[in-house]
Amino acid sequence: MEFKQKKSIYLQIADWVCDKVLAGELAEGDKAPSVRDVAAELEVNVNTVARTFEYLQQHGIVVVRRGLGNFVADGAREAIGNMRRETFFNEQLPELFNAAKALGIGIKEIEEAYRLAQDDARYMPK
Amino acid sequence: MEFKQKKSIYLQIADWVCDKVLAGELAEGDKAPSVRDVAAELEVNVNTVARTFEYLQQHGIVVVRRGLGNFVADGAREAIGNMRRETFFNEQLPELFNAAKALGIGIKEIEEAYRLAQDDARYMPK
Amino acid sequence: MEFKQKKSIYLQIADWVCDKVLAGELAEGDKAPSVRDVAAELEVNVNTVARTFEYLQQHGIVVVRRGLGNFVADGAREAIGNMRRETFFNEQLPELFNAAKALGIGIKEIEEAYRLAQDDARYMPK
Amino acid sequence: MEFKQKKSIYLQIADWVCDKVLAGELAEGDKAPSVRDVAAELEVNVNTVARTFEYLQQHGIVVVRRGLGNFVADGAREAIGNMRRETFFNEQLPELFNAAKALGIGIKEIEEAYRLAQDDARYMPK
DNA sequence: GTGGTCTAGACCACG
DNA sequence: GTGGTCTAGACCACG
Numbered sequence: 001m002e003f004k005q006k007k008s009i010y011l012q013i014a015d016w017v018c019d020k021v022l023a024g025e026l027a028e029g030d031k032a033p034s035v036r037d038v039a040a041e042l043e044v045n046v047n048t049v050a051r052t053f054e055y056l057q058q059h060g061i062v063v064v065r066r067g068l069g070n071f072v073a074d075g076a077r078e079a080i081g082n083m084r085r086e087t088f089f090n091e092q093l094p095e096l097f098n099a100a101k102a103l104g105i106g107i108k109e110i111e112e113a114y115r116l117a118q119d120d121a122r123y124m125p126k
Numbered sequence: 127m128e129f130k131q132k133k134s135i136y137l138q139i140a141d142w143v144c145d146k147v148l149a150g151e152l153a154e155g156d157k158a159p160s161v162r163d164v165a166a167e168l169e170v171n172v173n174t175v176a177r178t179f180e181y182l183q184q185h186g187i188v189v190v191r192r193g194l195g196n197f198v199a200d201g202a203r204e205a206i207g208n209m210r211r212e213t214f215f216n217e218q219l220p221e222l223f224n225a226a227k228a229l230g231i232g233i234k235e236i237e238e239a240y241r242l243a244q245d246d247a248r249y250m251p252k
Numbered sequence: 253m254e255f256k257q258k259k260s261i262y263l264q265i266a267d268w269v270c271d272k273v274l275a276g277e278l279a280e281g282d283k284a285p286s287v288r289d290v291a292a293e294l295e296v297n298v299n300t301v302a303r304t305f306e307y308l309q310q311h312g313i314v315v316v317r318r319g320l321g322n323f324v325a326d327g328a329r330e331a332i333g334n335m336r337r338e339t340f341f342n343e344q345l346p347e348l349f350n351a352a353k354a355l356g357i358g359i360k361e362i363e364e365a366y367r368l369a370q371d372d373a374r375y376m377p378k
Numbered sequence: 379m380e381f382k383q384k385k386s387i388y389l390q391i392a393d394w395v396c397d398k399v400l401a402g403e404l405a406e407g408d409k410a411p412s413v414r415d416v417a418a419e420l421e422v423n424v425n426t427v428a429r430t431f432e433y434l435q436q437h438g439i440v441v442v443r444r445g446l447g448n449f450v451a452d453g454a455r456e457a458i459g460n461m462r463r464e465t466f467f468n469e470q471l472p473e474l475f476n477a478a479k480a481l482g483i484g485i486k487e488i489e490e491a492y493r494l495a496q497d498d499a500r501y502m503p504k
Numbered sequence: 505g506t507g508g509t510c511t512a513g514a515c516c517a518c519g
Numbered sequence: 520g521t522g523g524t525c526t527a528g529a530c531c532a533c534g
Binding site for chain 1: 148207210211213214215218219220221222223225226227228229231233236237239240243
């Protein structure tokens, strides 16, 4: 796994875990891989992964059972969806619209970029 | 001026200077306010502002004339526009579309949010 | 380490790091000594060394891994070589030839000085 | 007149004056143009030119006659030649040879660059 | 007056 | 432990 610079690694790992949940690789109630296993797999510091699970726990996506490990919480899928939707509509989108406005970019150009992105995705999937 | 926590102060000051250039308050060739004047006005440390101008210089937005101060570079407006436009289309927009795709959000919903944002801006300007 | 007055300390430290890379003391991928260790060893301020690494990073000689430290970049040796070679042929040498021309000094005299310098180096190494 | 960034403006002006002396535009004993005239002509600060003449005076190239102005000193041509020759052989050349050595560049390559520079100067004079 | 650089010391997010 | 950032204060060359 490659990490981007802009975002904290621990948050990128959180995204990675959430993606697994959404994809069904981790079902609700499943035991999540241990902090140490994730750290080994992704070649990051154990503390970093610990912070990831602390974050996931605070957002109701995992629950800790002491001595047993982290488990995907009931309602995790929904919690993830809500969290992301909220971020999307309340943070990402407003920021983008502000930037667009300042640059004199209108909805037309955004639509066009969207269509181009769609085409790219269609012909060069992955 | 209020600073946000997410972004470095020196970068927020850089944005502030760029905005002045785009707004025509600072024309190309104009002398920018001195490092010390900006520091006093924004109530930040002189070194912080010095870092801002170092950054602006590296991006071709100001040129330093020794002993005289910082001057808005020829082509600064274009440089700022290009920089911001590039960020918009190559970073912000793709990230947004990716997020949208993952959430099953289509262009329709983005358009609708855009219209809502427009209305907000219209009725509650500033 | 003794610092000269003509050049900024942070740039002299950058040269010192580059020399270590060229000498093989620091291989590509190696972790560079921490900002604080270098500051302690060279008896300069931590911020000064931080500036050095910022400079090295901008020139592709080190990469920062957050929380882990600075690492010698892939291709650092080549980047340093190119940087220095370019300075030599495009700046130092033309300046010298211009000065020589203005003084009526020809290649013969330069060659002779070269031979003398060689001899000095041979008999008084270091 | 265009100023380079690396060298102090006052030293570049000093070179400019010395060049005039060597070219015969200013003969020994001639009155040099006033500090204010030079400042106006080159569009620099008066203090900068004052520093230039202070420097030239210290190196025996001009003499000040209070109330009358600066005059090209007797022996100015020779003083300039000596000064430049000394800089050339004791500073520029050793620095260049050091840099060359560090880069593994020998006298052959310097000679070749010299020949190329000569050709350039011959075919594209000025 | 102007920016460039440096020090000493601090707090922070991140790992 | 690691680099990033900021402050307060200082001295410098240069103009």
